[in-house]
């Protein structure tokens with residue numbers, strides 16, 4: 116079952132509203148009433164599934180409440196669920212180890228000041244080149260194959276490597292994070308050339324942006340680049356190039372974490 120948020124609508128609840136508003140003697144309404152009867156008699160069915168999913172999303176609701184809900188009350192239920200979802204998403208972003216690039220970010224607005232948005236269509240999802248869009252999204256969500264994430268996994272013949280020992284495969288001077296790879300590492304000539312070319316284009320288009328080397332918090336600087344709409348295609352293309360360069364070199368794995376049989 117899918118519960119999809121679209122604007123302020125929760126699709127499965129809107130579907131229930133649609134069914135319950137069908138005229139008498141329609142198959143849709145008859146099927147919905149059968150589903151309610153089934154749920155009331157304690158039998159499993161899609162209404163019970165809805166309750167399970169809603170409760171898993173944090174909404175305090177009982178099956179009886181869902182069974183007896185009137186069409187006019189469903190928008191209120193949608194609003195309650197939306198609040199629960201926002202809280203759950205914000206909580207996950209605040210506490211997740213992969214989500215640091217998503218914290219405290221300001222979403223650019225057309226014709227007004229940036230503001231914090233939990234859910235919206237992000238500008239980086241409109242990058243035209245699919246491979247570039249995917250690469251940047253992976254960086255933002257921590258779903259890339261750089262050592263900081265990859266070595267957090269255990270494998271058949273390797274134990275998990277502690278965070279501070281997941282060192283860059285090129286320079287071995289810092290943890291191999293997206294911000295190190297994209298903005299700091301000088302251990303690969305290809306990487307340095309790609310970064311120099313990228314930043315030159317960024318500075319040309321946005322001369323008001325601070326120079327990368329003057330910022331000590333590289334994760335914060337990367338966040339700023341990701342939030343910049345005019346240069347987002349450049350940033351996505353660069354993210355793709357960086358992951359490509361890293362993907363061609365073997366990852367550095369300290370020998371002591373291999374499991375010998």
Ligand SMILES: [Zn+2]
Pocket residue numbers: 283284285286287288289295299300301302
């Ligand atoms: Zn490095």
